[in-house]
Amino acid sequence: MSVKPVAVLIHVHSLAEAREWYKKAFPMATEIHLEKQDFVSLDIDGFTIELVHADQKVSSGKAGSVLYWAVAHLDKAISHFVALGSTVYRGPMAIENGLGMCQVTDPFGNLIGLRGPYENGDSAP
Incomplete structure (x- = not known):
């Protein structure tokens, strides 16, 4: 399959x-x-x-699963979303191999995950 x-x-x-x-x-x-x-x-x-x-079955908001988008530059992607009114919810944080990840909000309370090269990523385990 x-x-x-x-x-x-x-x-x-x-x-x-x-x-x-x-x-x-x-x-x-x-x-x-x-x-x-x-x-x-x-x-x-x-x-x-x-x-x-x-609706009553599925509301908007921070409730569990977060889809992560691969981005070319994490800091630039965060700035793009913040300029549209997003707030940084979690991160940014270094992960592995020079990458970082971050969660930002949309205006409806949902989370958008971002993952990509991160200047501070060299310190990740």
Whole structure:
């Protein structure tokens, strides 16, 4: 059996606000228009960010799983998200092989993980 990630659902309170914010956060994404669908879909090289309404079954917020995005420069990626209104939630911290990781927020309370080369990464175990 072969598996690979193809999409992440991100639960938000406003699809219109989320669409605009995520298009700025991931400017390389292409919006996919689906008629009569109650979600917004953004494609990044075959991987889809699907923005859906939060509801009683699944709310938005910090609740467990965090998807990490590979970035070319961790500090620059953090600055990009902070400029869009994100706050740094956890990190940045050095991990291994000159890499670092960090979690930032979106305006809907969700977390976005970032992982990439980190200037302070040389001190990682």
